[in-house]
Amino acid sequence: MxxxxxxxxxxxxxxxxxxxxxxxxxxxxxxESEPPEVLEPVELTPDQDGQAAADSEPPAGxxxxxxxxxxxxxxxxxxxxxxxxxxxxxxxxxxxxxxxxQQLSGEEQALYDAMWMVVQDPTSTEYRKKVSVSVDPSxxxxxxxxxxxxxxxxxxxxELFWLKQNGTFHYYYxxxxxxxxxxxxxxxxxxxxxxxxxxxxxxxxxVADFMAGIDLTAPDPxxxxxxxxxxxxxxxxxxxxxxxxxxxxxxxxxYTAYGALVANSRGEAHTAVCDGxxxxxxxxxxxxxxxxxxxxxxxxxxxxxxxxxxxxxxxxDDGWYEVDATWDDNNPGFDQQDPxxxxxxxxxxxxxxxxxxxxxxxxxxxxxxxxxxxxxSFTYYYESDEWTGHASFLGSSVHIRDTEAQQxxxxxxxxxxxxxxxxxxxxxxxxxxxRWQRLQEAQTDGYTEDSQTDGYTEDGYTEDGYxxxxxxxxxxxxxxxxxxxxxxxx
Numbered sequence: 001m002x003x004x005x006x007x008x009x010x011x012x013x014x015x016x017x018x019x020x021x022x023x024x025x026x027x028x029x030x031x032e033s034e035p036p037e038v039l040e041p042v043e044l045t046p047d048q049d050g051q052a053a054a055d056s057e058p059p060a061g062x063x064x065x066x067x068x069x070x071x072x073x074x075x076x077x078x079x080x081x082x083x084x085x086x087x088x089x090x091x092x093x094x095x096x097x098x099x100x101x102q103q104l105s106g107e108e109q110a111l112y113d114a115m116w117m118v119v120q121d122p123t124s125t126e127y128r129k130k131v132s133v134s135v136d137p138s139x140x141x142x143x144x145x146x147x148x149x150x151x152x153x154x155x156x157x158x159e160l161f162w163l164k165q166n167g168t169f170h171y172y173y174x175x176x177x178x179x180x181x182x183x184x185x186x187x188x189x190x191x192x193x194x195x196x197x198x199x200x201x202x203x204x205x206x207v208a209d210f211m212a213g214i215d216l217t218a219p220d221p222x223x224x225x226x227x228x229x230x231x232x233x234x235x236x237x238x239x240x241x242x243x244x245x246x247x248x249x250x251x252x253x254x255y256t257a258y259g260a261l262v263a264n265s266r267g268e269a270h271t272a273v274c275d276g277x278x279x280x281x282x283x284x285x286x287x288x289x290x291x292x293x294x295x296x297x298x299x300x301x302x303x304x305x306x307x308x309x310x311x312x313x314x315x316x317d318d319g320w321y322e323v324d325a326t327w328d329d330n331n332p333g334f335d336q337q338d339p340x341x342x343x344x345x346x347x348x349x350x351x352x353x354x355x356x357x358x359x360x361x362x363x364x365x366x367x368x369x370x371x372x373x374x375x376x377s378f379t380y381y382y383e384s385d386e387w388t389g390h391a392s393f394l395g396s397s398v399h400i401r402d403t404e405a406q407q408x409x410x411x412x413x414x415x416x417x418x419x420x421x422x423x424x425x426x427x428x429x430x431x432x433x434x435r436w437q438r439l440q441e442a443q444t445d446g447y448t449e450d451s452q453t454d455g456y457t458e459d460g461y462t463e464d465g466y467x468x469x470x471x472x473x474x475x476x477x478x479x480x481x482x483x484x485x486x487x488x489x490x
Contacts, residue, residue: 001309085121090200095286100152111149114187122193137173151414158279161256221426232329277326278310291315296415297401319423322369324361347380366420
């Protein structure tokens with residue numbers, strides 16, 4: 001969901017948020033399938049499969065192949081001998097840890113691991129991984145376990161964008177436990193990823209190109225800020241996809257990191273909805289070795305009008321911080337050539353002020369983002385010999401997380417476990433001043449203007465950390481904003 005703004009202009013300007021509902025695509029991934037279906041049991045003997053069952057005795061009821069939610073049926077009975085991909089994979093993730101994986105039980109982690117292993121070469125459906133589970137795979141308890149595992153895998157690994165949109169697994173199992181009471185179960189990929197080599201090569205190249213401009217020698221909090229700023233400069237919000245979603249269009253790459261960093265399914269470069277921003281920011285931070293988590297829920301100007309949305313929580317030194325890159329990608333939607341909009345232009349062209357607007361959803365606590373009320377720092381004040389006025393581009397808003405109790409409605413079976421954010425050190429003001437101090441120290445140590453990254457120049461900062469011309473190269477310009485992101489009413 002993209003935050004929209006209604007503008008009412010006198011000499012004083014106030015913009016208030018509103019927005020239509022955008023159903024989060026993550027909820028559609030596994031929630032709309034038919035109930036689980038179990039095939040008829042098939043007798044197996046050691047002669048048929050080359051070895052006896054796990055407890056050295058033939059199974060009483062043979063193997064069963066089942067489907068469940070995101071799992072799809074395929075005919076026949078599979079082999080229960082493991083077969084895993086050999087060699088490297090184009091799926092790369094340098095995260096220091098995977099948050100949702102750590103929230104799973106040991107059995108759920110084993111299922112997660114199995115799915116991760118067989119998907120490493122998605123050009124074949126022949127790979128399979130054996131898992132031993134303590135609960136009957138036909139039970140509701142197991143259904144919950146494997147659903148948790150799949151949703152954790154999807155949310156931990158944005159590079160598996162194909163799997164999120166188009167991929168499925170299936171599993172089959174012995175319907176009788178062994179002597180220890182465990183069931184043997186095989187996990188297998190159901191569909192091949194035919195564009196694997198092409199799309200993953202393009203995606204990995206786009207990520208490498210993006211990260212090449214990031215100063216990875218900086219402290220993590222400054223790296224996270226730099227990635228955020230570069231990302232929202234790069235990506236455009238996909239208004240077409242957002243409008244189509246109400247009609248059930250949920251398989252577009254605009255919901256993924258691929259859409260944000262490469263192109264959506266219509267071929268429009270760097271164009272995505274909220275999930276695309278969220279997964280892209282998460283993945284880029286992971287490549288920098290920073291923990292990041294996707295959160296799903298609702299957002300809007302009030303609980304009554306909130307629509308489906310996703311955003312991030314990120315781990316910095318002293319704790320977790322909330323970040324909504326989609327909402328930070330603010331674009332003024334007024335006619336900048338209209339002389340009546342002079343006050344709007346004054347505000348937008350004041351880099352110090354507008355950069356604050358573009359970080360108003362950065363580095364917040366969960367309490368702050370849950371019920372956001374803009375303070376006076378987000379108001380633009382103008383005073384001259386002839387005019388006095390002010391402009392306020394922000395209104396109150398809410399971000400409401402999905403809860404465990406809502407699972408049957410949201411079909412979100414994992415992000416309710418996202419960590420709450422209590423970090424208060426790395427606020428926008430703190431980071432801006434820290435970044436300015438580092439640049440000053442670098443200049444004092446003999447660095448030249450050319451040694452600075454991101455186009456910051458020595459005269460581009462005042463003691464407050466900014467000046468109007470303090471951001472060049474990747475700077476904010478009138479050409480960087482589109483008018484179709486916001487609707488205006490004057």
